[in-house]
Amino acid sequence: EAAVTQSPRSKVAVTGGKVTLSCHQTNNHDYMYWYRQDTGHGLRLIHYSYVADSTEKGDIPDGYKASRPSQENFSLILELASLSQTAVYFCASSLGGGAETLYFGSGTRLTVL
């Protein structure tokens, strides 16, 4: 069964600190995505990747970096965490980039104080 695993499940960070969210998929999918979810906004795409060692900007990339060191792993990096980055973050994967079902991880609840 397709599986996307995120870590940590929740995290509290201090303003200005560095945060790394990790995602691992065993689906053998080419595409991976990072979304954030805020109340009233649905999910918004931060970064995505369709091949290892390459990432693309999504709709709200400012303040975030992404890293795809292998097909299975995709990280989201907040170099200088800010209060506005408090949200739930979801990682997802898909076989291709379009007309494909997205498989989501369980999410990471990030609180920046």
Next chain:
Amino acid sequence: GQQVQQSPTSLVLQEGENAELQCNFSTSLNSMQWFYQRPGGSLVSVFYNPSGTKQSGRLTSTTVIKERRSSLHISSSQITDSGTYLCAMERDTGNYKYVFGAGTRLKVIA
């Protein structure tokens, strides 16, 4: 403005009642999906429905691409249907990126 508008924002049903959730898109799209998010949990694809009508058990999705709308009908609702239903459109561009609506929060009570 938002490219994907969902209505209603929230809905409370008595167990056994039917529900109709709407999704409207402000731009042209290639395809769309409906997702279910359990309370405090992850998202699971319910339907991938680029056009036409699809049914799975008590759920029916109807998408009319030319009219930029989709609906999700839930019949004979059950308490376990409670959660948030999100629709997402695949934009009609070279970048295969889904844009999500804000969701409809459904609560089914006994």
